[in-house]
Amino acid sequence: MTPAQVLDREGLDRLIEALSARGHRVLGPTVRDGAIVYGDLAATSDLPVGWTDRQGPGKYRLVRRDDDALFGYVVGPQSPKTYLHPAEVVVWAGERTAHGFTMAPPPEPPRYAFVGVRPCELAAIGIQDRVFLGGERDAVYGSRREGIFLVAVNCTEPGGTCFCASMGTGPAATAGYDIVLTEVIDGKDHYFTAESGSERGAEVLREAGAVEAKKGQVKAAADLVEAATGRMGRTMETAGLADLLRQSLEHPHWQEVAKRCLTCANCTLVCPTCFCANVEDTTDLTGRQAQRVRRWDSCFNYEFSLIHGGPHRASAAARYRQWMTHKLAWWFDQFGTSGCVGCGRCITWCPVGIDITAEAAAIRSKQEVV
């Protein structure tokens, strides 16, 4: 830990260069296809400069800001999960030989650096660490996770579907980063207060030419983050929620959700903590080459719970219930933490705008009447 420092935009450019020079593939928010998604960063000009996002249930729009903020938006459909737990990865490949078979080791993954990671995303990485590394180390995740460099950005303008304050994961990053930034735009003054969370974070800040922040700058940044807490687009009442859900397995509201639910799996795929994947073994036509491929799967898919005789979660109600109760209740039993970080992606990217906070509230309110 070093005292709070400050960078200007050129300093941030040097920071990206420094990460690149250390052999990282630098990733961060970029604009593509009408949304902010992770992409390669060579300089701050690759960031969504002057863009913001308007988010609501089933709706996302990019809108121009009236300033040149670099981080004036919240999270898009992707998260670091896209890279740490890839959507599709060859686990191993083998080839038949005269006396058996040989196996090729998987290629060495890149060493990623993420710039602009939000506090809820840091929390999500922490949760996936428990999932993939807590017990048996998952090689696919572990080989990508170990050695990453995380530059977090505190949130000063929460989005319409954000509820990190309810889940205790934001809007300020508290741990899990190498560097954390807060962007401040005050008239013509545009700067980033910075703190390191690791020794190499401090080194990179030095390499980027960060200088000690003035008291006023530190206060301005802290005020912005503090104000953000009260400006969340959504709230989730978490007190007793896990127990409430455990006791509500036959609640009629699951059927209500099922009328709207498309079982399309979007909520699980955009969720930064959902980790399910299937493993598929394939051969080529000759039967000489074989490989095992891991792909993102979802508890909303029919085959996910398919056993002899059929899937044991055949209805949409059963699938939604499984997802939501896992996220908010069973996750505690399994991993000792909530599975939800309050990022709001499942609300925004549900094609029909199903809102986990509203569904949880509905189950709670109807409970009280009963």
Place this chain on the structure above:
Amino acid sequence: MSKPKLGVFKFASCDGCQLSLLDCEDELLTVAGAVQIAFFPEASREYMEGPYDLTLVEGSITTPHDLEAIKEIRAQSKFLITIGACATAGGIQALRNWKDVTEFTRYVYAHPEYISTLETSTPVADHVAVDFELRGCPINKWQLIEVVNAFLHGRKPNIPSYSVCVECKRRGTACVMVAQGIPCLGPVTQAGCGALCPAYNRGCYGCFGPMESPNVLALGEWWRSMGVDDRALVNALRGFNAYAEPFREASDVYAQQA
């Protein structure tokens, strides 16, 4: 062991799906080496009698002759796979199922009395037992190779029946409906194309037919909230897979209200 005999047959269709087999390019020679092409008029003049170990059937059943022919093909086939939207759902020509065919023939043909056709265009599985249905308009050649590959190795084909959304998310396409307000059938459509249209900022047209648990009316309700009228909903659902039950039933609901 002799190579399995392959037969490729077609009914009412554009030939595009069986051409996917010839479009396999690099894999074509391997396929040709693994099977004996016994009947495949698009590829070879050599016609061998049945029975066939693996039969691929393209096209829908639209004439009295088709009705007889498909029964004979079934009788001659150990393993019968239908390929493409025509064979699996009746195809775009199933739009006739909502209209009067004899009226069409009067408009189109100088001598409609020569035309012998059925009232409806129906999928092969409505008439004979089918071992596997491979969806798509056209089918995806990689899925075709997978199905042939699975047959050759005696295993279940890895052909998912979940939504197109899964493919969009895996390839990193931002949802065109959420981010751009473009109506998209992806959430109710089966994967298989690789989410091609959304990757080019187009909504999904439903070429691979209904996904495993389609909630078409819920998606339709959302489209309405986006300003899509019932007539446009009917048109969207009555495409290449119009007669697939979930699309058909939902389109009938909107047609009544339009």
